[in-house]
Amino acid sequence: MKFDFHTHHDRCGHAEGGIRDYIEAALKKGLDMIGISDHSPYFGSERDHLHPKVAMAKSEFPRYVNEVLRLKQEYSGRIEVLLGVESDFFPESAEVYRKEYERYPLDFIIGSVHAIGGMSIFNRNRWKKLNEKQRIQVKQDYYEQIILSAKSGMFDILGHIDAMKGFYPQFSELPTDAADRALKVIAEADVVIEVNTSGKTKEAGGWYPSDDVLERALFHNVKVTLGSDAHIPERVGDELELVRNRLKEIGFREWAFFRRRQRYLTKL
Template identity: 65%
Template sequence: MKFDLHTHHERCGHAIGTIRDYVEAGIRNGLQVIGISDHSPYFASKKDREQPGIAMAKSEFARYIEEVLKLKAEYAGRIDVLLGVESDFFPEHAEVYRKMYDQYPFDYIIGSVHLSGGVSIFNKKRWNGLTDKQKVEQKELYYSLIEQSARSGMFQILGHIDAMRGFYPAFSEIQTDAVDKTLQSIGECGIAIEINTSGKTKDCGGWYPIDAILERALHYGVKVTFGSDAHKPERVGDDWDEVAARLKEIGFREWVYYKEKQMVTVPL
């Protein structure tokens, strides 16, 4: 059973291809399940499209859902198309997002922290001139947001939980117990983290999260799932077999996906 729950398409402004292109890529790459999970609009903004190159417009959201549901029906029996979304998490706007999502039949929602302290987690310059203490504070702020997203009850999956290292590989070496504390909370909440293979396309050159985090996740009973985070169709299912093999080496015996917000367990 091969699945990929994290894919994007042209609506977000920084991916290429239509939703159909990603579904067809899933079939070509031997997937039985593909989740469509483009970036959520900035629902708390007064603008229709707050960040044109980052997320879809609010006016596109219902059309996005309608298109996924049509493809789900069209491809039934060939591949299981799941309705998802990758949602930003802003604690101050959580209820705005929750009310919006409650209106639609999502199979799952991925909660991802892309902004921490008001700055993109992928901004290399955010680390310039920081003392070691300040670097620890930045890492702890990031994981506090991830922990809050886990406890919000809004999400079935947490996205790329160490993506702050994407363009700053030294992030992994910043010592703090915040990662363990966050993983413990995720385990208590009974939701999953993804192994996201898009990290290989960034400066860090490897999947999110690193093996050390996956080992601790296993310790805390955290469930895992798979997401390529494909922004072009040819990356759908990228490194699926390699990830499965690595998880087994670490000690995992199963991983999961979600349908109608119910966890489906798949043996490794």
């Protein structure tokens, strides 16, 4: 089975193309399933559209859902279109987000940490004035947030769990067992992690997570799935076969797909 559970479109303000464009790209790639998972609105904000270049407006979310559901029907029999969302995780607003998601027939929710200490994880400037001890603390804070997201029970998939290396490749080498501790919790919470192929488009030049993290994930019996994190239609299903083969080499035998918040496992 071929699928991609992580795609964006123009509603988020920093991706190209509409939802239909991503579905058509998935058809051309021969995918069986395509997950539509644009960035969630900032539901914890009083403003309707807090960051127009980052995520959709709160008022836009019902229209997003309705469009995906309409296209799901239109493409039935040709490709399975799945309604998802990539959700930020803010512990102080978790219940607000949870109640919003309960209103809609979502197939899956990706939980991703995009900010630590009020700053984007992709902001390379955060590291410039930090000493080694402070850098390690940032990495530990990042994984503590991932641990909290796993424990929340809100998510089916955790997105790009070492993406902080994107514009700071040295992140992976910072000496701490924070990632391993997070994987233990993810396994206990029975949440899936994605192999996100968008890391190759950043300075880190590799997938999220790296092979050593995937090896530890297998050790802890963490389940995996695939997400391209496509922000242009051409990247839908990107490197699917390479990921499949690499996961087999590491020792995985299955990967996960979702329908109506239920997880299923299929052979790689």
